[in-house]
Amino acid sequence: MARVAAVLLAPLLLAACFFSPGKFAADLDVARDGRFDFAYKGEIVIVGYRDxxxxxxxxxxxxxxxxxxxxxxxxxxxxxxxxxxxxxxxxxxxxxxxxxxxxxxxxxxxxxxxTLGFDPSDEKAVAAFAARLKGQNGWKDVSYKGNGVFAVDYAISGTLDRDFVWPVFPGAAGVVPFVVAQRQADGRIRVRAPGFGGFGGMNSSGPMTSAMIGMASKAEEGGPAPDGLFTIVTGAEVLANNNEDGWAPDAKGRRIVWKVGPSSAAVPEALLEVRR
CATH class of the missing domain: 1.10.288 (Cobalamin-dependent Methionine Synthase; domain 2)
Structure with missing residues (x-):
């Protein structure tokens, strides 16, 4: 029964998990008043890509x-x-x-x-996709390295008076975001990084886990595994975070750094209290 469920779930996971970080550095700077700067520089990989x-x-x-x-x-x-x-x-x-x-x-x-909205084996289609990304705010540079791997340089600034979700891809469906910052009703900011959570801590039992492990194995076949750092620097109060080392002092306030890899067990999370 578990095998059947995994087979049924696999297409859904394919549709929802087809972009992943490769080698990267991601930085989120949140000021005490809710202003923020976000930057991502490195690789974005089409999971399981193989023509x-x-x-x-x-x-x-x-x-x-x-x-x-x-x-x-x-x-x-x-x-x-x-x-x-x-x-x-x-x-x-x-x-x-x-x-x-x-x-x-x-x-x-x-x-x-x-699901991607373009044919990754067609060089012209890939170039057109990269051009559409570069036409959006924040995408400073996008180039295709081949074998399903893009090199990107992204940076944006704003205010967390509304949710921030990244990345957003034109024409693609069901993207699992790398980073989400949600403003709650009480004004607190919850930061989660679903795209930086690995499979290392999952229990191997259960159909959903079996299917996800299968997709993770396809990701390893189709391109580089996640390898990078996700850093939050903030002048806001850090109410909670799931980093093993917690936060460290920083010139701007506090710094939290997550090492992201194929064995990363947890999705990085932090709860910040900003004042406007």
Whole structure:
């Protein structure tokens, strides 16, 4: 039952988790009166990106040889220890499995393309996506490094009299934000960084976790793993945070630094009290 649930959940997770940080530095500076500066410099990765039409032939040939290795040499020459019938049976089974896997990869890639809003294997489509990002406020530079990895330089300033959510991608659906700052009714600011929370502390039981671990494994196949620092510097009162080391003194008030990696267990969180 858990396996079935994981299979059913996987497309939803694909639609909701297709962008991830790679190597990066992210800084959120919140003043005592609620003014803020946010900057992100580094990589943004398309999770699990792999063009099946481009990667499959070489990969498929290798897997096919492994599958039929009992009866065939690496060169493809039949071994005399197997009968012609056995050779034909093994080869047919292996080719059928490879065809099914290729069909599944193609379906997953199409789902990714639909969710992204562009074809990541099309250089012109990727360039157009990067150009749309650069046309939005705060995106100082966006360039495509290949293999599903963008290099970005983003910086913006404002006032937390309303929610701040980043990033927002044009034409994409179901983006899990890297950073969210929400102003509560009592004026407090709750900062969460869902995009910087890893899988390291999850219990391995349960269908949702199984599906998410599967997606995490796809992320490792498709590009660099998260590797960076998320830093909050604030002149506001820090009422709570989930950093193991807590906050440290800073010239502007207090500093909290989270190390983000593939084994990061918790989503970074902090509760700030600002005064206007």
């Amino acid at each position: 099946p039409m481009r990667d499959f032939p070489a990969q498929g040939d290798k897997e096919l040889l492994n599958e039929i290795g009992e009866c065939f040499e690496e060169s493809g020459k039949p071994k005399p220890t197997c009968s012609a019938e056995e050779q034909a049976r093994l080869k047919a089974q292996a080719e059928s499995r490879q065809a099914n896997e290729r069909s599944e990869d193609t379906r997953e890639f199409e789902a990714l393309r639909q």
